[in-house]
Amino acid sequence: MDKLQVRAAGPLAGEVTISGAKNAALPILMSAVLAQDTMTLGNVPQLRDVATTIALLRQLGAEVSDLENGTLTINPATISHCVAEYDLVKTMRASIMLLGPLVAKYGHADVSLPGGCAIGARPVNLHIQGLEAMGAEVTVEEGYVKARVDGRLKGATILMDVVSVTGTENLMAAATLADGVTFIENAAREPEVVDLASCLNAMGAKISGAGTDVIRIEGVEKLNGIRYQVMPDRIETGTYLVAAAATRGQVVCRNAAPETLEPVLLKLEEAGAKVERGDDWISLDMEGRRAKPVSIKTAPHPAFPTDMQAQFCTLNALAEGHSKVTETIFENRFMHVPELQRMGAVMDLDGHTCLIDGRETLQGAQVMATDLRASACLVIAGLVASGTTVVDRIYHLDRGYEQIEHKLAGLGADVSRLKA
Ligand SMILES: CC(=O)N[C@H]1[C@@H](OP(=O)(O)OP(=O)(O)OC[C@H]2O[C@@H](n3ccc(=O)[nH]c3=O)[C@H](O)[C@@H]2O)O[C@H](CO)[C@@H](O)[C@@H]1O
Numbered sequence: 373m374d375k376l377q378v379r380a381a382g383p384l385a386g387e388v389t390i391s392g393a394k395n396a397a398l399p400i401l402m403s404a405v406l407a408q409d410t411m412t413l414g415n416v417p418q419l420r421d422v423a424t425t426i427a428l429l430r431q432l433g434a435e436v437s438d439l440e441n442g443t444l445t446i447n448p449a450t451i452s453h454c455v456a457e458y459d460l461v462k463t464m465r466a467s468i469m470l471l472g473p474l475v476a477k478y479g480h481a482d483v484s485l486p487g488g489c490a491i492g493a494r495p496v497n498l499h500i501q502g503l504e505a506m507g508a509e510v511t512v513e514e515g516y517v518k519a520r521v522d523g524r525l526k527g528a529t530i531l532m533d534v535v536s537v538t539g540t541e542n543l544m545a546a547a548t549l550a551d552g553v554t555f556i557e558n559a560a561r562e563p564e565v566v567d568l569a570s571c572l573n574a575m576g577a578k579i580s581g582a583g584t585d586v587i588r589i590e591g592v593e594k595l596n597g598i599r600y601q602v603m604p605d606r607i608e609t610g611t612y613l614v615a616a617a618a619t620r621g622q623v624v625c626r627n628a629a630p631e632t633l634e635p636v637l638l639k640l641e642e643a644g645a646k647v648e649r650g651d652d653w654i655s656l657d658m659e660g661r662r663a664k665p666v667s668i669k670t671a672p673h674p675a676f677p678t679d680m681q682a683q684f685c686t687l688n689a690l691a692e693g694h695s696k697v698t699e700t701i702f703e704n705r706f707m708h709v710p711e712l713q714r715m716g717a718v719m720d721l722d723g724h725t726c727l728i729d730g731r732e733t734l735q736g737a738q739v740m741a742t743d744l745r746a747s748a749c750l751v752i753a754g755l756v757a758s759g760t761t762v763v764d765r766i767y768h769l770d771r772g773y774e775q776i777e778h779k780l781a782g783l784g785a786d787v788s789r790l791k792a
């Protein structure tokens with residue numbers, strides 16, 4: 373298994389180009405099965421999760437090109453087999469987003485249940501209940517969610533008990549081909565939901581309200597293949613901004629979407645960073661200062677994103693004073709805390725809250741990446757720590773960060789991949 377070796381090399385400085393968003397690319401790729409003809413997608417990031425999605429789509433029988441310079445074509449007309457097998461699904465929970473589009477277009481879908489993961493149980497009950505409300509018969513047999521409908525799904529009013537990003541996306545995508553009007557209430561408002569809605573509308577769907585907590589979808593009979601550019605990755609952007617802040621450096625993120633990460637930018641300003649926003653760029657400059665501690669509480673958009681919580685734990689571990697980080701989305705998303713403690717961070721877990729007493733620096737150590745953002749926070753810690761940090765199990769990192777070692781090296785970091 374590959375590892376990442378990180379050594380402190382002073383403040384980061386320079387420019388980094390942000391990739392397309394993993395969490396927008398995945399639902400858009402999976403919703404491509406709804407089209408009648410070829411979809412051409414641009415700004416698709418070269419990630420392990422994208423490779424898994426391509427493999428899943430090919431397993432269904434779709435003709436999918438290789439990803440070249442961020443561009444991918446998908447011809448779903450050849451789909452013949454509506455089954456997403458366990459071997460691929462177990463590596464990527466987002467595979468559940470095939471369920472809605474497949475049953476809406478083909479009337480049947482079998483998608484393996486992905487199982488629990490490091491950050492929490494992550495059930496899919498809301499996905500299932502929403503499809504049932506639209507008239508599908510859904511069973512769970514031998515580890516697979518099996519959805520069936522005779523003819524078209526029916527428009528329905530669906531109240532989501534919990535705000536769910538992929539739940540909203542799955543049901544919104546399914547409802548585009550339903551007979552009648554669907555309302556999704558208490559919908560997720562994440563920018564990636566809006567990006568998926570924009571793509572579906574360009575394909576001919578009639579969706580309004582994406583980005584608010586009530587989404588209205590008027591079903592249509594068919595959707596067309598189109599060209600679409602995936603939005604920039606706000607979490608990747610936030611990760612490079614935090615990396616620059618933790619090293620007391622500066623960075624300009626190009627091809628970014630500042631309006632999608634305002635809660636993160638505000639917290640970075642509170643930490644003492646000078647942040648500037650352009651149309652498609654964000655710059656951050658610590659002017660050599662050590663970060664001030666910032667307390668955060670994760671919650672659905674437009675509040676502070678859970679996918680940036682781990683990175684802010686590292687920033688706070690290096691800040692001048694005390695802070696409190698509260699996780700409200702996933703029950704087990706502090707797996708990075710014991711690893712940061714091994715690097716000398718002073719932090720205490722109390723249920724869903726982590727109390728942090730910042731230190732001037734950390735010490736390099738061998739650490740284990742437990743999930744995607746935990747991995748990122750350990751890499752950031754390594755950029756500052758004395759000695760050498762070796763982050764093991766970086767396949768997590770490869771799920772969500774395109775060429776992280778090259779991008780960091782471009783900012784002056786001393787980072788290298790140790791091949792297994
Ligand atoms: C591919 C993708 O976009 N992943 C993102 C998505 O994950 P994902 O869509 O899986 O996360 P959800 O928004 O669904 O999860 C939010 C909460 O709802 C609960 N829940 C969810 C579905 C369900 O049927 N029942 C249920 O109880 C979950 O356990 C969790 O406590 O949003 C998360 C929250 O912003 C992010 O961390 C992930 O990066």
Ligand SMILES: C=C(OP(=O)(O)O)C(=O)O
Nearest residue numbers: 395465466679744745772
């Ligand atoms: C938790 C994440 O992703 P996923 O939902 O794909 O596991 C993430 O992007 O931080």
